[in-house]
Amino acid sequence: MATNHIVDARAIHKHFGTLHVLKGVDLKVDERELVFIIGPSGSGKSTLLRCLNRLEEPSSGSIVVDGIDMLDAKTDINHARRRIGMVFQSFNLYPHMTALGNVTLALRKVAGKGRAEAEALGRVALERVGLADRAEHTPGQLSGGQQQRVAIARSIALEPRVMLFDEPTSALDPELVGSVLEVMRGLRESGMTMIVVSHEMGFARNAADRVVFMDDGLIVEQGPPAAIFENPTHERTRAFIGQIQRH
């Protein structure tokens, strides 16, 4: 059991100047698992996620993803990142390219595919997020929900082993959230390993295998969604769950 963790992060500390954001976090994720990270703002959830693909450099600790030591100076970080998809709160699509251009850039430049093959793979990825007919549109011509789905297609086109979602629906109008969650549910059903930082508690209840509650740079408690939402054992978890359920 201990050997098939696809993500194995240990004792992660992160300092921003004098600010101690992560205070020794351990996170192990199994293959095909969907882990939901919740917690108040400033608790370090996004920073933890960003450490996993080294967009943030941890101050100390160890991170192994799919057998690759992410913090080893000898690791080809660009090669390793291909295997870890990331979806951002603000989509971050390239505004000067079409949807298809966004999806094929890394296929051509990183995966070394020719233009024709990259475009074929790109269209398949756009099809999977339900946007095959939007391939030639630029981000400015797409709704927020469509942009976020293109961003998901950009990641899955590279066939990642893990997908990281950093508040993927927080910037969306409420009526557009559903389409993105639906794509995420489809990914989950296809067996993708996913780590999701989000406030979509309904989605967490239905789809997550495990909910991790973070506060003040530490994991306070974790477990199946039912246990965390119905019977939190820690006072801080109870307070947080109570707060968000009042809304």
Next chain:
Amino acid sequence: MSGWDKFVETFFNAKVMWKYLPDILSGMVVTIELALLIVVTGLGAGLALALLRSLAIRPLNWLIIFVVDLFRSLPPLVIIVLMYFGLPYAGPAPSGFVSTWLSLAFVLMAFSEEIFWAGITSIPKGQWEASRSTGLSFGQTLFNVVLPQAFRLTIPPLTNRTIAITKGTALGTVVAVTEILGQASSAMSNSYNPSPLMMGAAAYIVLFLPVVVAARWIETKFAWKR
């Protein structure tokens, strides 16, 4: 003779103009050569400095900022004069043409570096992160994601600055470069008539108006649908 006739006789004297047309035309050729050299080397060096600066090597950046600020604050005329009259004491003795070219190229380099740099830094951090997270390297991200967006933002200020500095080729007169203004003013003193100066003005319009129009065309071409 009416006042109007006298005005035309003085400023648009056909005989004088015809006589000095070849001089003005040869001045135009010199100005075009100078301008092209200045634009190509100045913008090239400015972009190179901006790219170097994006590597964030601190001592190197201090040096770049120092050089850029120096050439932005010195009047171009002073640089030309120093290079033409001063540099020979240290060994190399560049011609008036080379002095003007290099001086203005340095000035354009300095201003365009700042413009390119502002363009690069104006691209949101999320663009870098999205690209790097899919495995593109720093350089691939710079060239495929950041620069294409930055260039679009830099085109209007860059054209303004480029036109202003290439017009500075007129300063070459002080170091005996036979560009448009040099030809026009010597023709003016030889003919005791300011008509050649009017021809010079016309020559500048003929040269620079197409540049302004071309710049507008580039701006619309590089704009992407929002």
